[in-house]
Amino acid sequence: MGAEEEQLNEKSPSTANPITPAQFLSWKRQKEADTSARKAEAARKRAEDIAAGTLQMNGRELFLHEPWVFDNTKY
Template sequence: MGAEEEQKGKQANEQPRSHPITETEFFTWKRRKDADASARKAEAARKRAEDIAAGTVQMNGRELFLHEPWVFDSSQY
């Protein structure tokens, strides 16, 4: 029984849409998708910055240089 349902699901995905989307519908969807991705990326960056400021995560080399440049100061030697 499970194989029959899976086969029906595959057939449904392979059949072309009876109502193709318009160009404006596609661009609206694409704009929304890009905005959502951008918002998720910005939220992740903000959270990472907060975590770095709180000292709960390790910084990578670039972040270390940006936040604590005295570590790389060679004028002391």
């Protein structure tokens, strides 16, 4: 069995494509840039939707934009 597997491996061309550390870092930087751009676009769209009144604010957003709602000095 071992000899047959070796012969099969020798006949089939290797599809592995080794990359350099520089290529990997370049790919990683590009992927992180794409991810951060997508997140920024989603945050911008959410802010627009909240301003338009089509989307409800969560607690943190409400506290940051309208802190007077959380004023407990009256009690």
